[in-house]
Amino acid sequence: MSDKYGTGHDKQYCYPNSDTLINKLGLTDGDSLEAAEIEHTQARIEQFLPDFDDISLSALRAIHFHIFQDIYDWAGELRTVDISKGSTRFANISRIEPEAEKLFRLLAQEDYLIDLPRNQFLTRLAYYYGELNVIHPFRDGNGRAQRLLFEVISINAGYALRWEPIGRAEWVAANIEAYHCRLEPLKALLNRALTRI
Numbered sequence: 001m002s003d004k005y006g007t008g009h010d011k012q013y014c015y016p017n018s019d020t021l022i023n024k025l026g027l028t029d030g031d032s033l034e035a036a037e038i039e040h041t042q043a044r045i046e047q048f049l050p051d052f053d054d055i056s057l058s059a060l061r062a063i064h065f066h067i068f069q070d071i072y073d074w075a076g077e078l079r080t081v082d083i084s085k086g087s088t089r090f091a092n093i094s095r096i097e098p099e100a101e102k103l104f105r106l107l108a109q110e111d112y113l114i115d116l117p118r119n120q121f122l123t124r125l126a127y128y129y130g131e132l133n134v135i136h137p138f139r140d141g142n143g144r145a146q147r148l149l150f151e152v153i154s155i156n157a158g159y160a161l162r163w164e165p166i167g168r169a170e171w172v173a174a175n176i177e178a179y180h181c182r183l184e185p186l187k188a189l190l191n192r193a194l195t196r197i
Contacts, residue, residue: 090136126187130178
């Protein structure tokens with residue numbers, strides 16, 4: 001997988017003179033790494049056993065580690081470089097942990113959105129998803145880890161999230177809108193993906 005975050009030649013995470021992330025598989029070609037990553041991470045996602053009692057930054061880190069442990073030495077570790085995608089700049093490295101901890105404290109104060117009516121649940125779920133996406137705590141793999149965590153949050157609140165009805169382009173567009181504090185597109189997509197259990 002090549003560097004999609006615009007950090008240039010990232011000497012810490014990428015091979016020298018390359019934008020391919022250093023990986024345990026020794027793959028130096030971005031396309032080959034992307035294909036291997038899809039295969040390995042899909043298998044790990046299918047093996048995922050959620051801890052419904054832990055919704056926290058630590059839980060998110062454990063999820064990221066679980067998904068990417070076969071690919072990256074830094075799986076589950078907070079990133080140590082600033083990143084952006086297009087005109088979207090994610091949290092400065094000095095703010096990742098404090099902002100994430102603050103967000104998870106607020107989520108705990110809201111009792112993890114349990115027992116909320118559907119519309120209110122969707123509003124708050126979109127808010128938390130958008131805020132955590134802006135933090136983007138990992139060098140790569142944020143979306144997959146975050147989606148698994150939000151499946152856990154939803155199940156705890158009596159809902160299931162099914163991502164299949166959402167197209168990639170519309171998901172990216174909705175997340176860009178959420179970055180600019182316009183949550184309605186993200187809420188609409190989450191509404192499409194959400195079912196009562």
